[in-house]
Amino acid sequence: MRIGEIAALVGVTPRAVRHYHHQGLLPEPTRRANGYRDYSVRDAVLLARIRRLTELGLGLDEVRDVLADDAGRELVQVLEELDEDLGRQQEQIAERRRRLGALLEQARAGRLTAEGPVSPELAALFGNLAEAPAGCPESAMAAKDRELLALLDTVAPDAERDRLLEAMRRMTETPGAAERAYEVYELLDALADEDTGTDDPRVEEAARALADSVPDAVAEGLGADGTLPEGPFQDAFFADFSPAQAAAVRRALRIVAERAR
Numbered sequence: 001m002r003i004g005e006i007a008a009l010v011g012v013t014p015r016a017v018r019h020y021h022h023q024g025l026l027p028e029p030t031r032r033a034n035g036y037r038d039y040s041v042r043d044a045v046l047l048a049r050i051r052r053l054t055e056l057g058l059g060l061d062e063v064r065d066v067l068a069d070d071a072g073r074e075l076v077q078v079l080e081e082l083d084e085d086l087g088r089q090q091e092q093i094a095e096r097r098r099r100l101g102a103l104l105e106q107a108r109a110g111r112l113t114a115e116g117p118v119s120p121e122l123a124a125l126f127g128n129l130a131e132a133p134a135g136c137p138e139s140a141m142a143a144k145d146r147e148l149l150a151l152l153d154t155v156a157p158d159a160e161r162d163r164l165l166e167a168m169r170r171m172t173e174t175p176g177a178a179e180r181a182y183e184v185y186e187l188l189d190a191l192a193d194e195d196t197g198t199d200d201p202r203v204e205e206a207a208r209a210l211a212d213s214v215p216d217a218v219a220e221g222l223g224a225d226g227t228l229p230e231g232p233f234q235d236a237f238f239a240d241f242s243p244a245q246a247a248a249v250r251r252a253l254r255i256v257a258e259r260a261r
Contacts, residue, residue, distance in 0.1 A: 207251035
């Protein structure tokens with residue numbers, strides 16, 4: 001048989017056959033006088049076995065180990081490992097489907113924000129904040145706030161993330177929390193102009209309003225002087241604000257830190 005014939009017989013492509021040759025899984029057959037490979041039934045049997053093993057999910061290195069052990073002892077071990085791996089994958093898929101189901105429910109109810117998908121806890125928090133006063137326009141600062149929370153939801157250590165979200169949840173569930181949050185957003189939005197000076201009296205007003213809205217549990221994560229941990233994150237965080245907005249946020253952090261001491 002020529003390469004196209006053995007490939008068609010076993011149900012693989014000629015390219016796959018050549019790849020198995022290159023990987024050392026399928027020995028090169030004898031060649032005819034014209035240089036074409038001449039495959040035997042034995043080659044077809046081995047190629048079919050390679051196909052069955054790969055369809056089970058074995059990698060080519062694992063297939064090589066199986067083929068190298070004629071007694072079949074390695075095959076039992078590899079298949080047991082494969083079965084365990086498939087079991088872990090099933091658990092992971094089940095968990096992903098559970099999370100996807102929750103996201104689908106939020107999306108169908110119109111509660112999934114542009115920052116999604118996020119954890120169910122943060123989605124609930126976004127839902128509380130979404131209950132803004134009727135007719136309240138979308139705030140640029142509110143959008144930035146959601147983006148930052150979505151980032152922390154992904155990258156923060158689990159314990160820190162849970163502590164922060166629980167504190168935020170308690171804050172947003174207090175009466176009038178959404179209205180107060182949007183009042184702060186409005187004050188910060190008013191400082192978005194790059195030409196607004198940091199000595200503008202509205203900076204202090206926004207800073208104190210923001211500080212008053214920060215729960216004590218969140219304040220515990222700040223440095224003693226009310227600063228965020230130094231590094232690229234802090235640089236990127238403040239770079240997204242106008243000078244006046246950054247000044248207001250820094251002032252609010254200092255006020256919160258003083259309150260926490």
